[in-house]
Amino acid sequence: MRSRRWLTICASLSLVAGGLSACGKDGGGSDDEGADSGTAGETGGDGDxxxxxxxxxxxxxxTNRDDDDGNGKPDWMDPPFAGDDDLSPLTFSAEMLESMGNTDVARLTLNGDLAGIRIWGASDGAPLMGANSGSPEVSSLDLSLxxxxxxxxxxxxxxxxxxxTVERIGEDGESLDSTEVTVAGSPLILNHHLQPSEHFxxxxxxxxxxxxxxxxxxxxxDLFGEDFSSVSGNVYGGDVWIQDEVEFGTQIGSAGExxxxxxxxxxxxxxxxxxxxxxxxxxxxxxxGPAGTANSCDSFGNLEITPPITVDGVDYPYGRIYYGDGGVGCRVTEELRTFLDAQKVQAxxxxxxxxxxxxxxxxxxxxxxxxxxEKGFKFLYADTGEAWTLLETMDPDTALPRYLDTHGHGTVGEILTDNELRTRNDGIQANYLDPILAQYKAEFGLTDDDIILIPSLFEQCGGPGYNVALxxxxxxxxxxNEDGGTKLIVPxxxxRPDDxxxxxxxxIADFVARMPASYGAGDVVFTDDWYVYHANLGExxxxxxxxxxPDMPKWWEAAAHLVD
Amino acid sequence: MKTLRNKLGTIVGCAALIAATGCEQGDAPTVTRAALTEAATSVEALDITSTTSFAEVNQLRPEFVGEIMSLQPVRGRDRNFRFSQPSFAQAAAMPVIFHRLVDLEEPQVNRVALAGALRTNRGPWQELALDLLGTEADNAVRVGLMRSLASAQPEVLAKAAELGLRDTDARVRDWGAQAAVRLFANYGGEGASETLSLLLVERLKDEDSGVRATSVRALSFTAQAVHMDAMAGLLTDDDPITRLAAVDALVRLDANEAKRHLDAANVAGDPDPRVARAVKRL
Structure with a gap:
C-alpha cells in the first residue's frame, strides 16, 4: 500500500489526540481527505x-491483499505484522476511554459480512472477531478498558x-452508551483516462x-523518462500485448489508505x-475466472472505463466500465463480469x-x-465515412509503402477503388458502428458535442464477419496526463509515401485538427507501431x-447512491 | 508436391528484381515511391522462362535468404501466427517462402503463416500458390493459401475461387467465397465462368454458416437477379450473421425486389437486433 509512513503516524496519533479526526492528509486518496470518515453513528448518549x-x-x-512482508502470500493470510499497513485502525476517542468505569466493558457486535472482515487485538494470535475468529465467527465480544x-x-x-455496534456496558449489564458505525471495504475501482499517469x-x-x-x-x-519501463520481450516470450494481460485499479480508504x-x-x-x-x-x-478458459474477450484491451459521467441524472464519479461481447466463443469470463457488477460504482x-x-x-x-x-473529456469514435471523405481529397497515385507491405494496397487509389472494401466498411458503419455509438450515447450520457469522429477503415481478417483496422x-x-499536461501517444x-x-x-494533420484546442504542438505524438502491433492486429x-x-473522490460519499 | 518443387527449381523473377531495385533487406524499409514503381514494373516485366532458383537467389543474396529462412512467425493479438515482418513482402523473399512452405519438416504453424504471408509478397507467387492449393494435404495450410489467393489478380482469382469453393474444409470454402466477392465486386466478374455463380448458389446451402454468408455476399455483386430467390432462402437462416448478410446482399442486388422478399419472410420482426435494424433502414 502507499503512504505507509503517514498511516503509521496517524494510527499512533489517533489514540492520543482523540480519534481519526486528528489524521491529516495523504497523497493517496482525494485531495482533501482528512480523516473525516463519514457519518458518526451515535445512537445513544454517553450515559453521563x-x-x-x-x-x-x-x-x-x-483489502489487505498485497504482500508487504514479501513472503509470497497475500497479507490477509498472515497475522498482522510490523509493516503491514493495510489495516484500518479501530480507534476509540479519548472521551470514550475516559467514560469507561472500572467495571465497564465495551461490547462490540459485528453484523454483516463476517467472513470478509475481521478485528484484531493488540496481541498476536487469532483475530478477535469476524473471519477466522472461530466457527462460527465471533460476532460479539466484551473488551475491558x-x-x-x-x-x-x-x-x-x-x-x-x-x-x-459499540456499547458501554455497566456492571449490571445495562447499556450505558451505544454507537453504530459502518465498517466497509472499498470496491475495486478501475482507472480511467482523466487520472494522472504514474508509470508506463x-x-x-x-x-x-x-x-x-x-x-x-x-x-x-523521451517522453516519460524514469516513469517508463521497457519490459524485456525475451523474458515474456515476445508477448507484446501488455494492455491485454493486466488492468490497473485501486482502492481508497477513509484514513487515506x-x-x-x-x-x-x-x-x-x-x-x-x-x-x-x-x-x-x-x-x-x-x-x-478459471485458468485455461480464456478467449480473446478476456484480454483487458476489452476492459475500458469512461471518465466520470452523469447519465439521466445519475452521477458515476469513477466512470462506467465497458467491454465487448465478441459473439460466439468470445465473452468476458462470467466470474469477472459478476465481480465487476458487484462493485456497483462503475456499473x-x-x-x-x-x-x-x-x-x-x-x-x-x-x-x-x-x-x-464542460464534461472535461471528449470521446473519439471510429467513422468510416470520414475516412473515405479524407482519402478522396488525396492524389490517388499517392504511394502507400506501409500498406503495400501489410495489406496489399499500394496507393490511395487502390483503396478508393476497392469496392469490396468500401461495401464492407459501409456495412460495418451501418450494422455496428452507428448502433454502438447510439448505445454509448445513451449509456454514457454523451451528446454530439462530446464526440469526435475519427477517420477509420477496417478490412477482413478472419471469417466473413470479422474485421480489423486497415x-x-x-x-x-x-x-x-503528466505535470506538463496531457499527451496522446497515437499510432x-x-x-503517405515517405515514412x-x-x-x-x-x-495526421486531420487527426490533430480534430483534437480539442487544449492540445498544442507536440501534445499528440504519432509513434511507429506498424510492424510489431498494427500488422499483428493491435495498436x-x-x-x-x-x-x-487515484485522484478521485471518496467512494463512500460520491458513490453512496450507487453502493446503496 | 513434386510438380511444385520442380517449378520452384525454375522460379523467376527475383534475380531480375534484385538487379532492378536492389531488393531491400532486413531492417525497416526506406522505400520511396520511385523505388516502388520501379519494383512493380520490374515484377511485371519478368520473363518467367528466364529462371532463377532458390539456390541462385541464395547465391546472389545469401544474407537476405538466411534471414528469411531463420525468421519465426509472430503471434498476433488474435492468437494466430503471422510472418508480419516487412522483409516477407519483398519479391526476393518469394522463392524462400515457397522453399520453406513446401518443406514438410517446417512446423505446421510456420507453414500456415508462410502461406498467409504470400498475400502481400510482391513477387509472382499467385500461380504457384494456386498449384499448391490443389495439392496441399494440410487443411490449415490450404486456408492460408486460399486467404492469400483471395487477394490475387483477377486472372488467378476466378480459378482460386472455384477451387476454394470445392474444398473439403469450410474455412477454405469461406475464403474461396471471399475470392469470389473480390472478383465480382472489384473486377466485374472478369474471368468468371457460369460455373462459379452456380457454385456460389450451391454454397448457399453449405453446412457452414460463414460460407453461406460469404457466398450470398458474393452473389450480390454478380448483378444476376436470377439468384435472388435462392439468396432469399437465407433470410430465415438459423445464424443471425447469415441473415444479416442476406438482407444486405438482397438490397445491394435489387432494393425493390429485396423489399418483397423481406416482407415475405417477415424479417422486420427478426429476433436479432442487427437484422431488424438492417431492415428498418430500408
Whole structure:
C-alpha cells in the first residue's frame, strides 16, 4: 500500500489526540481527505448526561491483499505484522476511554459480512472477531478498558460491509452508551483516462526482418523518462500485448489508505507472470475466472472505463466500465463480469464487438481529456465515412509503402477503388458502428458535442464477419496526463509515401485538427507501431499499460447512491 | 508436391528484381515511391522462362535468404501466427517462402503463416500458390493459401475461387467465397465462368454458416437477379450473421425486389437486433 509512513503516524496519533479526526492528509486518496470518515453513528448518549458523544466515525478500508512482508502470500493470510499497513485502525476517542468505569466493558457486535472482515487485538494470535475468529465467527465480544487500544480492522475482500455496534456496558449489564458505525471495504475501482499517469510499460521486441518496436520504445523514453519501463520481450516470450494481460485499479480508504490492484487476466500468454513480477510489495494481484478458459474477450484491451459521467441524472464519479461481447466463443469470463457488477460504482455495460477479429472495445473508441469542455473529456469514435471523405481529397497515385507491405494496397487509389472494401466498411458503419455509438450515447450520457469522429477503415481478417483496422486505429491510443499536461501517444497512420515525413500525412494533420484546442504542438505524438502491433492486429494502446493515480473522490460519499 | 518443387527449381523473377531495385533487406524499409514503381514494373516485366532458383537467389543474396529462412512467425493479438515482418513482402523473399512452405519438416504453424504471408509478397507467387492449393494435404495450410489467393489478380482469382469453393474444409470454402466477392465486386466478374455463380448458389446451402454468408455476399455483386430467390432462402437462416448478410446482399442486388422478399419472410420482426435494424433502414 502507499503512504505507509503517514498511516503509521496517524494510527499512533489517533489514540492520543482523540480519534481519526486528528489524521491529516495523504497523497493517496482525494485531495482533501482528512480523516473525516463519514457519518458518526451515535445512537445513544454517553450515559453521563453531559451531552458528549460516544461515537466513532464510519470506517472504510482497503483489502489487505498485497504482500508487504514479501513472503509470497497475500497479507490477509498472515497475522498482522510490523509493516503491514493495510489495516484500518479501530480507534476509540479519548472521551470514550475516559467514560469507561472500572467495571465497564465495551461490547462490540459485528453484523454483516463476517467472513470478509475481521478485528484484531493488540496481541498476536487469532483475530478477535469476524473471519477466522472461530466457527462460527465471533460476532460479539466484551473488551475491558486495557483491551481497547491498538485494535485494527482488516478487510479480506472487496465491497464487504458490516455494522459495528459499540456499547458501554455497566456492571449490571445495562447499556450505558451505544454507537453504530459502518465498517466497509472499498470496491475495486478501475482507472480511467482523466487520472494522472504514474508509470508506463511497453514490451521491447525485435522479431527480425525489420520488425521491432525500438522507435516506439524511444518515443516513450523521451517522453516519460524514469516513469517508463521497457519490459524485456525475451523474458515474456515476445508477448507484446501488455494492455491485454493486466488492468490497473485501486482502492481508497477513509484514513487515506491507497491500495493499487493489478487485475491479472486469465489470458495467460507470454506475459502471464508480469503481474506477479511487477507487484513487489506495493500492488495486490487478483484474478477472476478459471485458468485455461480464456478467449480473446478476456484480454483487458476489452476492459475500458469512461471518465466520470452523469447519465439521466445519475452521477458515476469513477466512470462506467465497458467491454465487448465478441459473439460466439468470445465473452468476458462470467466470474469477472459478476465481480465487476458487484462493485456497483462503475456499473459496467457490454457492447457488440462480434464484428471484430480480436473483439476488443479499445479497437474503435476511447476517451481523452478536454479540460476546456464542460464534461472535461471528449470521446473519439471510429467513422468510416470520414475516412473515405479524407482519402478522396488525396492524389490517388499517392504511394502507400506501409500498406503495400501489410495489406496489399499500394496507393490511395487502390483503396478508393476497392469496392469490396468500401461495401464492407459501409456495412460495418451501418450494422455496428452507428448502433454502438447510439448505445454509448445513451449509456454514457454523451451528446454530439462530446464526440469526435475519427477517420477509420477496417478490412477482413478472419471469417466473413470479422474485421480489423486497415488504417491503424488511431483511437487505440494512450492518454498520458503528466505535470506538463496531457499527451496522446497515437499510432502513426502512415497514409503517405515517405515514412519519415509525418508532416506530409493528411491523416495526421486531420487527426490533430480534430483534437480539442487544449492540445498544442507536440501534445499528440504519432509513434511507429506498424510492424510489431498494427500488422499483428493491435495498436499502441494494446501494447502499453499505464498505472494511474487515484485522484478521485471518496467512494463512500460520491458513490453512496450507487453502493446503496 | 513434386510438380511444385520442380517449378520452384525454375522460379523467376527475383534475380531480375534484385538487379532492378536492389531488393531491400532486413531492417525497416526506406522505400520511396520511385523505388516502388520501379519494383512493380520490374515484377511485371519478368520473363518467367528466364529462371532463377532458390539456390541462385541464395547465391546472389545469401544474407537476405538466411534471414528469411531463420525468421519465426509472430503471434498476433488474435492468437494466430503471422510472418508480419516487412522483409516477407519483398519479391526476393518469394522463392524462400515457397522453399520453406513446401518443406514438410517446417512446423505446421510456420507453414500456415508462410502461406498467409504470400498475400502481400510482391513477387509472382499467385500461380504457384494456386498449384499448391490443389495439392496441399494440410487443411490449415490450404486456408492460408486460399486467404492469400483471395487477394490475387483477377486472372488467378476466378480459378482460386472455384477451387476454394470445392474444398473439403469450410474455412477454405469461406475464403474461396471471399475470392469470389473480390472478383465480382472489384473486377466485374472478369474471368468468371457460369460455373462459379452456380457454385456460389450451391454454397448457399453449405453446412457452414460463414460460407453461406460469404457466398450470398458474393452473389450480390454478380448483378444476376436470377439468384435472388435462392439468396432469399437465407433470410430465415438459423445464424443471425447469415441473415444479416442476406438482407444486405438482397438490397445491394435489387432494393425493390429485396423489399418483397423481406416482407415475405417477415424479417422486420427478426429476433436479432442487427437484422431488424438492417431492415428498418430500408
Amino acid at each position: 448526561g453531559d451531552g458528549e458523544a460516544w461515537a466513532i466515525d464510519n470506517i472504510y478500508g482497503v 486495557d483491551q481497547m487500544e491498538n485494535l485494527s480492522i482488516e478487510f479480506i475482500d472487496y465491497m464487504v460491509s458490516s455494522t459495528l 510499460w511497453v514490451v521491447s521486441v525485435n522479431f527480425g526482418g525489420g520488425s521491432n518496436n525500438a522507435s516506439m520504445i524511444m518515443d516513450y523514453q 491507497r491500495q493499487d490492484i493489478i487485475v491479472d487476466s486469465i489470458r495467460d500468454r507470454g506475459l502471464d507472470n508480469f503481474a506477479e513480477d511487477t507487484a513487489d510489495t506495493v500492488f495486490a494481484v487478483d484474478t477472476w 459496467p455495460i457490454e457492447t457488440d464487438t462480434s464484428w471484430l477479429c480480436v473483439g476488443h472495445a479499445d479497437e474503435f473508441s476511447t476517451f481523452i481529456p478536454d479540460p476546456d469542455s 488504417i491503424p486505429g488511431t483511437p487505440n491510443l494512450i492518454v498520458a 502513426d497512420p502512415y497514409v 519519415n515525413d509525418q508532416a506530409s500525412d493528411p491523416f 499502441v494502446h494494446c501494447g502499453t499499460n499505464v498505472q494511474r493515480t
